[in-house]
Amino acid sequence: MSQSLEELTHALMFAAKKAGADAVDAMAVKGTALSIDVRNGVLEQAERSEGIDIGLRVFTNGRQACVSSSNTSEQTIEAMCERAIAMAREAPEDPYAGLADPDQLADMRSAEGLELCDPTPEPDPAMLQEDAMRAEEAALGKTGISQVQSASAGYSAREIHIATSNGFSGGYQRTDRAVSCVAIGGTGAQMERDYDGDSRIFQADLRDAADIGATAAERALARMGARKPPTGSYPVLFDERISTTIVGHLLAAINGASIARGSSWLRDALGAQIMPEHLSIIEDPHRVRVPGSRYFDAEGLPTQKRAIVQNGILTGWTLDLANGRKLDMPSTANAARGTSAPPSPSSWNIAITQGSKSRDELARDMGTGLLVTSMIGSTINATTGDYSRGAAGFWIENGEITHPVNECTIAGNLRDMLMHMTPANDARSYLSRVVPSLLIEGMTLAGN
Structure with a gap:
């Protein structure tokens, strides 16, 4: 060339x-x-x-x-x-x-x-x-x-x-x-x-x-001898490897394209409390050595640090120019695109407030429940926020891991899950999505 x-x-x-x-x-x-x-x-x-x-x-x-x-x-x-x-x-x-x-x-x-x-x-x-x-x-x-x-x-x-x-x-x-x-x-x-x-x-x-x-x-090797957990309502601790999926569902729900279509479970939540008040989600596209960093978006607009959720309150949507115009709002400089399609909104680097306890300490606090380390399949209702996924991990009894589990389903509603979420302090700071292990109370398990 x-x-x-x-x-x-x-x-x-x-x-x-x-x-x-x-x-x-x-x-x-x-x-x-x-x-x-x-x-x-x-x-x-x-x-x-x-x-x-x-x-x-x-x-x-x-x-x-x-x-x-x-x-x-x-x-x-x-x-x-x-x-x-x-x-x-x-x-x-x-x-x-x-x-x-x-x-x-x-x-x-x-x-x-x-x-x-x-x-x-x-x-x-x-x-x-x-x-x-x-x-x-x-x-x-x-x-x-x-x-x-x-x-x-x-x-x-x-x-x-x-x-x-x-x-x-x-x-x-x-x-x-x-x-x-x-x-x-x-x-x-x-x-x-x-x-x-x-x-x-x-x-x-x-x-x-x-x-x-x-x-x-x-x-x-730690998963050898896995069996199904009991059916019922239990706390679920999402390991740091997969906890980013929970925040990912939130980011998808505040995408301007979904909001403009009226097809998001958070479409009426702007300015409302969607997480505990001590938690925030910050987008920062200017972090060094992080994949989601950039100074400008796909439409040439300057990117900037912003609070997506501030002290539990949803502060705004993720917008490109077109979806911002549909909603009568300015673009948040979140346009992304490939060579074959027009721009669409996308999130850059995000980080959720980390907690003060380790994953093991949260496990001890939860008493009896499920530590999820992998998930398969997904049934997420984008309009209602109903959540259901196949899961595997470890059963926790009296705060201690007792045995591996598999072939179970965890279910809930994303609105309720976000409001009953407690973060650990184990997020990897070099990732584009800095999300620690997350403990969520009162989820439904389907096992034995």
Whole structure:
């Protein structure tokens, strides 16, 4: 490729304006991904992909259309623009679609200072294979582990550039490095499995592969001999590994697209108390070395730190420009997009207030109940907030873990769950979603 991503986006804009567009935004993404899987000490699969994707959104006479391609030739760009204009002319009018006003645009147009890209060289396949093999070897080294379902290592790098005809042009680079392992203990009908993994922006921050494999094995072995828990109403302690799903349901419910459709279980809760008053949820898109960080969103608006929930009170929705206009509210600079679709609201880095007690201390306080370490399936009613999920973990009796459990269902209503939530202090601060283990009182368990 002879052109930079910035040059590509500007070429797209110029061609679209020449073809008759009233306004344009363009996006270009260059990516590299490498993944290695091993099994039984030998390479099982190796994949590498490289490519450039370009996307174009045009506006004409109150209508919009999006097109994308992985071909960056001049002929393809001209054809894309002509097709986009033709599509827009056939699209229905959308009074809410459109670019930002120029005075709304971000001044910061890179990711300087956020440390989203590791400057060290891309790891070679042999290095990734060694990490995956070390994870597998460590897992198999634990007595009782019968096999390793998967041991993987991967690397990816992306460069993104966005340009709009109202005067914005900005981009940034991102890298990711990951190792994971899934171990299986026992044989036949008595097999149990569990996992561990780590993903970081910087290679130097990544946990040791052998530690990941050993932890996966220890977790699998701890689940051996699992049985169903009793049916009834009990407190449930969501382990830190999965507690983020609870906050994820809240974030989905305050997404501006759901609110504008009237299909959210929190659609009438703006300004109302939805969590205990000592808890808050803060969104901060400017944290260093965190995947969800950025200085501008997909529409060129400046991101900023904000309280989503302040002292238990829901303070606002998550909005892009279009959904903000539908709700007669300003965008919260939360627009995200790919090359083939228009922007939509998305949350950046969030953190919930942490408690003063460890997970084990919360377990002792809960007396008798369920510690959930994994979940499967999901029945979440987006309109009512009714919640039901399959779960596995450990039974707690008199504050102590007594045995592993599986094949049970936990159920409740998300409104009630949020109001009866107590956080631990064990959240991992380097994650995009900093959520500790969460104790929720009065949930319904279906087991024996």
